[in-house]
Amino acid sequence: MKPAGIQNKEQFSKDPAEALEQLMDHYGAVVMRTAYFYTGDRHLAEDISQEVFLRSYRKWTSFRGDSTVKTWLTTITVNVCRDKMGVRMFTEQPTDPSRMEQGRTISVEEEALEKLKKSEVLQYLLRLPLPYQEALYLYYYSDLSTKEIADATSSPEGTIRNRLHRAREALAKLINKEESTDDRHR
Template identity: 75%
Template sequence: MKPAGQRHKQDFAKEPAQALEQLMDAFGANVLRTAFFYTGDAYLAEDISQEVFLRAYRSWSAFRGDSAVKTWLTTITVNVCHDKMGVRMFTEQPTEPGKLELGRTISVEEEALERLKKSEVLQHVLRLPLPYQEALYLYYYADLSTREIAEATNTPEGTVRNRLHRAREMLARDMGKEGTLHDG
């Protein structure tokens, strides 16, 4: 039995243009959220999302379907983010759309990205070293298994499990210091 939400290549059209539309409908929000997590910039996340789907379109016929489509798209997203951001990940201040264009209406996607950015737990996650941030995000927010994270990040699965374990410990300590966790 495959987990809920796991879709494979055979679930999509064979023709790349039709598959692209289906991929964008099924995974567009996930790709955008993941790109935003890596960049902290709504506009750059949108650019990365477009690049991800362009790459997916170009390589759809070559994609063998060895992994779930979500894992494949997450791998592309992580790679594009690394390409675009390199070492600068999480070192620049995120762009705030409201400050750039006054009077502009905020879309649902921008509002969701803003809420994600302000999430209390996410603020604690962003204090962790990058490999731990990545492991937590991909496991809890992108809902990937440790095997899928290993595949998406080109990291051994044991390393992913270790990073998750250590990240949880560090997060609990950090949140406990600020009185965020409640005894219960």
């Protein structure tokens, strides 16, 4: 089921400047949240978000609309994160969004990230190998289909389906193990 709202390029303005405003309004929080998931650093995620929207502005007229706008922006976000993080991204685990710095007025992006930290499942997700984290995050938190994740990560769709399957199994084992440990301690 697709979320309501603007999904296709035709629904946005043809003018890149107006389209940029619409993109930022509709997908700013998604881009920020995804960048933060990959980097674990709020300031770097903000820089990446700006770069994503700058790239989308520059490429708006050449974007053919073969995918949804959300998938296109997610692809740009993943690529910018990979460019910025380089090898580090594959050796460090993404940071739990609950570790974000607080203490100032909460923006829309920060509010979205705050919702992420409240999810207990995310605590378990962060214990999984990075490819599983990525697949689960993009599928459940970004609401992308396996085809859209495959496009965004330049991976075969079968690989994404396999990662999702294995990630769900691993996640269930972690949760069940934790619950049985909790039961023994009661």
